[in-house]
Amino acid sequence: MIQRQLKLRLTKSQESTLLTWLNNLTGVWNFAVRKIEQDAKNHIYYTPKDFQNLLAGHGEKLGIPSHTIQGMLLAAHTAWKRCFKKLARKPHLKGLRNKLNAIPFPDPIKSPQDNRIKVPGLGNVRFHSQELPEGAIKCGRIVRRASGWYLCLFINAEPNVIPVTGNGQIGIDPGFISLLTLSTGEKIEHPRELQKSLEKLAQAQRGHDLGLAARLQEKVANQRKDRNHKLSRRLVAENELICFSKDNLKGLSKKFGKSVAASATGQLRQMLDYKCLAGGRRYVEVSPRNSTRTCSICGGLTGPTGFAGLSVRHWRCIGCGTLHDRDTNAAVNTLIAGAGTVLESEAA
Numbered sequence: 001m002i003q004r005q006l007k008l009r010l011t012k013s014q015e016s017t018l019l020t021w022l023n024n025l026t027g028v029w030n031f032a033v034r035k036i037e038q039d040a041k042n043h044i045y046y047t048p049k050d051f052q053n054l055l056a057g058h059g060e061k062l063g064i065p066s067h068t069i070q071g072m073l074l075a076a077h078t079a080w081k082r083c084f085k086k087l088a089r090k091p092h093l094k095g096l097r098n099k100l101n102a103i104p105f106p107d108p109i110k111s112p113q114d115n116r117i118k119v120p121g122l123g124n125v126r127f128h129s130q131e132l133p134e135g136a137i138k139c140g141r142i143v144r145r146a147s148g149w150y151l152c153l154f155i156n157a158e159p160n161v162i163p164v165t166g167n168g169q170i171g172i173d174p175g176f177i178s179l180l181t182l183s184t185g186e187k188i189e190h191p192r193e194l195q196k197s198l199e200k201l202a203q204a205q206r207g208h209d210l211g212l213a214a215r216l217q218e219k220v221a222n223q224r225k226d227r228n229h230k231l232s233r234r235l236v237a238e239n240e241l242i243c244f245s246k247d248n249l250k251g252l253s254k255k256f257g258k259s260v261a262a263s264a265t266g267q268l269r270q271m272l273d274y275k276c277l278a279g280g281r282r283y284v285e286v287s288p289r290n291s292t293r294t295c296s297i298c299g300g301l302t303g304p305t306g307f308a309g310l311s312v313r314h315w316r317c318i319g320c321g322t323l324h325d326r327d328t329n330a331a332v333n334t335l336i337a338g339a340g341t342v343l344e345s346e347a348a
Helices: 012-041 048-055 058-062 066-084 193-206 210-238 249-256 258-263 265-279 326-347
Strands: 002-009 102-105 116-119 123-127 136-145 148-156 168-174 178-182 187-189 239-245 282-286 314-316 323-325
Touching: 012 048, 012 066, 012 102, 012 136, 048 066, 058 066, 066 102, 168 210, 168 326, 178 326, 193 210, 193 258, 210 239, 210 265, 239 265, 239 326, 249 258, 265 282, 282 326, 323 326
Parallel strands: 168 239, 239 282
Antiparallel strands: 002 123, 002 148, 102 136, 116 123, 136 148, 168 178, 178 187, 314 323
């Protein structure tokens, strides 16, 4: 299953219809979230099918395809299910500050022809020319973004195989000065997409131009995603074992703010995980505990500690006398720990 996004070219009538749907579906989402929360207090729970049938017949009243309403109810049910399993946060109600921006279409969609695709309830919708892989379209979702309306298609097709260019093993230590430091000694520089757009973003916010500010933020997010896709593809192609230091990103963001979000290492970890799985590679996340302090040669805990030690970028081990680069040493320790974890799992 792969995903492709089409930028739509809507008529004024179609755009008006989608805006009305978003407004009505906001009420459906809020009803579903509150319904599950209140009934759970009385130990009343629903199966996905039973919950989807709560608003049976409301499609004609709201002017929305019935399966779209069922898809919204199912999304709320899945959100609470993940919350109960402690896999995600509690789902929030939607409103002016937290707007609903997606409309689900859970039924299969016919393949497009001549840059037109038939969407239930909207009819034929034009989109900007784009090649799609061959395969059945299982479902879709229309998303409203600052740059326009997009149709996300989920296609039953195999992703392109990442060509293998090497069979190395690397440890990765994320950072702020350098985006990543590899155990090979290579340091990948931070593109700093956010910093390059800060001046324009600040001007838009001071001028209360919310549309321009949203488009700039979307552009920065797209740049990060594109950078992480290219970087993860390269790392998976070159290495059969990738060990990544699993830092506490939530805790770091409280201390260091937007510099953590600008790095987007959490997104990179997700991409490496699924691309390694699809490409037959091994991906391991390793605890960063003592990775900086430990000498990668003798194993002694002789490195710098605390916040004061963050300014120390090179240090010499007291035990064996080896001069270490702080980040490279941490990456090597990450590889050692990750390789040991893989050996233990294979032995078991």
